[in-house]
Amino acid sequence: MQTASGTLSYLLDPQDFFIQPGKRYLLVLSYHADGDFYTLAKNWELSGGVVKPNSKLEQTPAAQGKASLAGLAENQLAAALRGLSAVGQ
Numbered sequence: 001m002q003t004a005s006g007t008l009s010y011l012l013d014p015q016d017f018f019i020q021p022g023k024r025y026l027l028v029l030s031y032h033a034d035g036d037f038y039t040l041a042k043n044w045e046l047s048g049g050v051v052k053p054n055s056k057l058e059q060t061p062a063a064q065g066k067a068s069l070a071g072l073a074e075n076q077l078a079a080a081l082r083g084l085s086a087v088g089q
Contacts, residue, residue: 017054023047025054026069026077049074 019025019040028042045054051072053062062070072080 017043017056017059019043019054026051044069046074046077051077 024046026044026046027040029038030041031038042058043054044058045052051069051074053059053067053070058067058070061067068084069077069080
């Protein structure tokens, strides 16, 4: 990850699922108050106008037709996220 002030972290080992420069993603971040930092909890790739799982955790439910976001058109994503946040309240 890189910010305007410089690089925060980077990985050198190849991985099956990873964040790539030049692509767009929906990220779910987890905040760790004890160290005042975030880690990546879940992510989906937004390419070709479709939401695609970008982790093993999300790939299996998507393949079984049980994923709530995978396969959605990008223009449906905002409404789906609003619906998910309403369920969590």
